[in-house]
Amino acid sequence: MLEFIAHLRQRYHVVLNSNPIEARNYQQTFEQLTLTEAFFRKGKFCETLPLQIAIIGPTQAGKSSLTNVFLQSQNAGVSPLAGYTVHSQGFCNDVELAHCKDLAAYFAPFVQISSDELSREHFNSYTLEKTVNSSQFLPPAIFWDTPDFDSIDSTDYREGVLKTIALADVIILAVSKEKYADQTVWDTLKLIEPLRQPTLICVNKLDSGSEVIILESLQEKWRDYRRDTFPEVIPLLYQQATKSPEIPTLQQRVLFGLAKKVQREKHHRREQKLLQMYWQDWTKPLRAEHEIYQAWQTLVDEIIQQALKNYQYDYLNHPRHYETFQQAIAALLLLLEIPSVAKVMMVMRNPFKKLRRLFGRNRSNLTASSNEMMMLTQLLTHTLTELAHQSLDKNTHSMWRELSEQLRENRPALLQEFNYAAEEYHRNFQQDVELAAQGLYSKLEEQPLVVNTLRATRITADAAVIALTLYTGGIGLHDLAIAPAMLMLTNLLTESAIGSQMKKVEANLKIEQLAAVKMQIFAPLAQRLHALSHQIKTETHFAISPERLAEVEIKFNEKPHGLRLL
Numbered sequence: 001m002l003e004f005i006a007h008l009r010q011r012y013h014v015v016l017n018s019n020p021i022e023a024r025n026y027q028q029t030f031e032q033l034t035l036t037e038a039f040f041r042k043g044k045f046c047e048t049l050p051l052q053i054a055i056i057g058p059t060q061a062g063k064s065s066l067t068n069v070f071l072q073s074q075n076a077g078v079s080p081l082a083g084y085t086v087h088s089q090g091f092c093n094d095v096e097l098a099h100c101k102d103l104a105a106y107f108a109p110f111v112q113i114s115s116d117e118l119s120r121e122h123f124n125s126y127t128l129e130k131t132v133n134s135s136q137f138l139p140p141a142i143f144w145d146t147p148d149f150d151s152i153d154s155t156d157y158r159e160g161v162l163k164t165i166a167l168a169d170v171i172i173l174a175v176s177k178e179k180y181a182d183q184t185v186w187d188t189l190k191l192i193e194p195l196r197q198p199t200l201i202c203v204n205k206l207d208s209g210s211e212v213i214i215l216e217s218l219q220e221k222w223r224d225y226r227r228d229t230f231p232e233v234i235p236l237l238y239q240q241a242t243k244s245p246e247i248p249t250l251q252q253r254v255l256f257g258l259a260k261k262v263q264r265e266k267h268h269r270r271e272q273k274l275l276q277m278y279w280q281d282w283t284k285p286l287r288a289e290h291e292i293y294q295a296w297q298t299l300v301d302e303i304i305q306q307a308l309k310n311y312q313y314d315y316l317n318h319p320r321h322y323e324t325f326q327q328a329i330a331a332l333l334l335l336l337e338i339p340s341v342a343k344v345m346m347v348m349r350n351p352f353k354k355l356r357r358l359f360g361r362n363r364s365n366l367t368a369s370s371n372e373m374m375m376l377t378q379l380l381t382h383t384l385t386e387l388a389h390q391s392l393d394k395n396t397h398s399m400w401r402e403l404s405e406q407l408r409e410n411r412p413a414l415l416q417e418f419n420y421a422a423e424e425y426h427r428n429f430q431q432d433v434e435l436a437a438q439g440l441y442s443k444l445e446e447q448p449l450v451v452n453t454l455r456a457t458r459i460t461a462d463a464a465v466i467a468l469t470l471y472t473g474g475i476g477l478h479d480l481a482i483a484p485a486m487l488m489l490t491n492l493l494t495e496s497a498i499g500s501q502m503k504k505v506e507a508n509l510k511i512e513q514l515a516a517v518k519m520q521i522f523a524p525l526a527q528r529l530h531a532l533s534h535q536i537k538t539e540t541h542f543a544i545s546p547e548r549l550a551e552v553e554i555k556f557n558e559k560p561h562g563l564r565l566l
Contacts, residue, residue: 001555007544016030019398029281035165042106046267050100050141051262053170055140055172056173069245087125089347090124090128091143093135093143097128109124110160112125122159138255139259149188170255171192201232203215288551293546304526307382323372324372372426376517403532425517428516428520429513436508450493481543491514
């Protein structure tokens, strides 16, 4: 699960950087994922890490001063300037540095450096040092002084703050009387609530008379943002003489009590609670993309299906445009050896060999002059145009714009591939036309009287000459389909003894033709159009597939102890 959370966080980071418009919407989710990834990573080291205490708070709340008070030292650098601390700084109180080796793996890719190497230009680092003396205010622990989370520049080092918060077993919130009600304070407390860390609030820089009012206000704000019990509060009165806060005597051991409330054995359960709380919000933009993926697939399928219906209506079922069956009749005439064309055909006595020779020699010519090819080209142009219009009409998400862009960029290649597939189909389908002609010829052979009548009919002779002209390149298929002699001959055959067979052959030819066009031309086109959704730029969207998301959800949907997450 950690791997997927890290990947999802990385995708949010990419989208945030590439789409400033969405930055505000996704920033909170990005921080939730940063915290969650760190919390999951901590789970790998729960059994070996020493107790971790972190002090957090807004600017000028006196975090570093309080750190020195709790440590009873001057380890933490103090400055009156806001945002002085920009790195997490750890101090080992009664803890040996050798026992902290797992922190390097936890903080990675952040690196541990010495305090004198800290630079405001590089935020992906932290410090860890051993305190000289043991503090009476602290149990054995690593005490972390953290940067503020509310300054203008805090986004630059926010990740380090969140990593340290997720690492902490105990949280100390340091606020001042001026800052305790700031929205960023309570947003942060709300963010970390699922971690269920024992918490202490230190209200710094109080003056006499304001303590009661501020404590009441704190409790009210806590109830507005948190559902757990209001924590203990240490009021720190401003000390004019020392300029440093002093912990009241009765509360000097408060952190020992909080340390006993740490429940690392429940860490994995809290990981699940984090997922349960945020999962639907985290994955909502992913699901929006998946819906667009599916909408695009559906749109392509619908437009392709409509193109096939148009092909049936405007070609296969159109009385003037449909030429394929007339081509089969033309081939049949050549097999009949009509007297007016017999001399021309005497070079080969076998009628089937004659037909194969003519078909093989003239398939390219037939394709070039085909009314069907012109119809298919028009259908492709209409299909691509309709896809472009509808994707622009759905311009409610940046992915639709990118799909339109991909369609525009791939249009020349799609046209070329489609034309090649259509030409290949048309040449290959001539074999089916030949087989249809041979089937009709075989049926006619069973009717000698009909054959002799056809050979003696002037209409048949005229039609045969037209057919021969077609196969020698003199006319095109469209001319053949509308030639009066061919139309009259077709009617004559339909009314003859093989009329029912004629209708059956024509119907079967249309079925085979539709299936071939669908499989050889439009199915590859649909596949290429479907694939455009996987070619859009991954720099602008999450690019996590529905299959990957479903796989992850299956793995954690049901967890031990009967906890159902989704």
